[in-house]
Amino acid sequence: MASVDTAAPRGHDKKKKKRRKMRRLGVRIDMTPMVDVAFLLLTFFIYTTTMSRPQTMEINMPPRDVSVPVAETNLLTLRVKEDGSIYWNMGFEKPEKIEFKGLRAFLAEKIGQNPKLITLLKIDRKGKYTMMVDIMDEFTLAGISRFSIAHMEDTDKKILEKVSS
Amino acid sequence: MPKIKKARIAVKIDMTPMVDVAFLLLTFFMLTTQFRPPEEVQIVLPTSHSAYKLPESDVMTITISKDNRLFLGVDNQYVRSKIFGPENRLRPEVEIEIKQLGNLMMQARMANSKLRTVVKGDRDAEYGIVEDVMDILQKALITKFNLVTDLARD
Numbered sequence: 033m034a035s036v037d038t039a040a041p042r043g044h045d046k047k048k049k050k051r052r053k054m055r056r057l058g059v060r061i062d063m064t065p066m067v068d069v070a071f072l073l074l075t076f077f078i079y080t081t082t083m084s085r086p087q088t089m090e091i092n093m094p095p096r097d098v099s100v101p102v103a104e105t106n107l108l109t110l111r112v113k114e115d116g117s118i119y120w121n122m123g124f125e126k127p128e129k130i131e132f133k134g135l136r137a138f139l140a141e142k143i144g145q146n147p148k149l150i151t152l153l154k155i156d157r158k159g160k161y162t163m164m165v166d167i168m169d170e171f172t173l174a175g176i177s178r179f180s181i182a183h184m185e186d187t188d189k190k191i192l193e194k195v196s197s
Numbered sequence: 198m199p200k201i202k203k204a205r206i207a208v209k210i211d212m213t214p215m216v217d218v219a220f221l222l223l224t225f226f227m228l229t230t231q232f233r234p235p236e237e238v239q240i241v242l243p244t245s246h247s248a249y250k251l252p253e254s255d256v257m258t259i260t261i262s263k264d265n266r267l268f269l270g271v272d273n274q275y276v277r278s279k280i281f282g283p284e285n286r287l288r289p290e291v292e293i294e295i296k297q298l299g300n301l302m303m304q305a306r307m308a309n310s311k312l313r314t315v316v317k318g319d320r321d322a323e324y325g326i327v328e329d330v331m332d333i334l335q336k337a338l339i340t341k342f343n344l345v346t347d348l349a350r351d
Contacts, residue, residue, distance in 0.1 A: 063216070067212070067216050067219070070216070070219050070220055070223055071219055073223055073227075074219055074222055074223045074226065077223065077226030077227055077230055078222075078226055080230060081226055081229065081230040081231075086242070086250075086251045086345050086346075086347070087245065087247055087248060087249065087250065087251070087345070087346050087347065087348050088247065088249045088250070088251050088315065088343035088344060088345050088346065089245055089247040089249065089343060089344040089346055090247075090249050090341070090342075090343050091341070091342055091343070091344060092340060092341050093331070093334070093335055093340045093341070093342075094340065095335070095338065095340055155324045155328075156324065157323070157324055157325030157328060158323060158324070158325065159323075159324040160320065160321055160322070160323070160324060161243065161261070161318045161319065161320060161321070161322040161323070161324050161326075161327050162243040162320035162321065163324065164324055164327065165243040165244075165245055165318075165320075165344060165346055166243065166244075166245075168245075169244075169245040169246055169247065169346075169349070172246070172247065173246060181331070183328065
């Protein structure tokens with residue numbers, strides 16, 4: 033198999049030489065174990081190497097002291113309760129519950145009806161972080177690239193309590 | 198006339214090129230491989246469909262663990278020894294209090310102005326902590342940051 037011949041035995045030109053030389057021994061090194069190890073390491077490195085870097089979501093927030101007045105009819109508020117249930121309302125209307133599964137289609141429909149729609153997301157402080165990421169992901173998938181995140185105030189909680197009870 | 202038997206030719210395959218290529222690949226993988234740095238806490242990432250990749254260098258990571266602890270990490274030893282002291286130079290992340298966050302971020306950005314901020318939160322972390330962190334970021338005029346997520350599989 034893999035081997036190296038350093039000096040090949042030269043039998044036939046011996047006769048021509050006048051001086052008798054000692055026949056040089058061909059040194060044969062068996063490379064098989066080295067190649068075996070090399071392949072072992074190669075497979076190890078191929079398997080352990082991670083080519084992919086983690087995915088990220090990029091967020092651009094406006095500086096603090098910028099406020100934009102929004103028309104009531106253009107404002108869609110999404111409120112997420114502590115248990116992860118989602119409520120939506122337009123302007124000052126009464127919130128209605130919506131399932132997470134139907135959210136993407138719902139948002140796409142809303143933005144289709146009114147391209148000037150501003151979406152406001154309010155999540156309860158005790159909610160889960162994954163809710164925020166999931167909903168923001170739904171926003172992007174529904175084609176809403178601009179939305180706001182606001183604190184959930186006590187007034188919001190009261191509004192939600194009224195609806196659910 | 199008897200048939201002359203052909204002498205069987207011994208099949209010898211020269212393995213040298215294959216071994217050469219194998220060693221080339223081996224060196225390539227040995228040099229490019231990066232082992233994942235040990236983490237202070239294990240983070241289960243939330244999933245999203247976003248396809249942005251995390252930048253490779255100059256990253257400041259704010260990690261929020263499942264039990265709402267906060268860690269700050271910078272990928273540069275020099276910056277790390279500047280803000281956390283030389284004894285913490287080799288630690289990828291250091292646990293901090295939320296009160297310290299604004300100040301430490303300021304120092305880190307002073308040491309390396311190209312730092313990009315990345316928030317790496319566990320999916321079960323409380324939203325309130327994330328909200329506080331985002332408020333601090335906004336106050337520190339870091340208006341652009343990334344959230345680390347896993348790729349959703351559906």
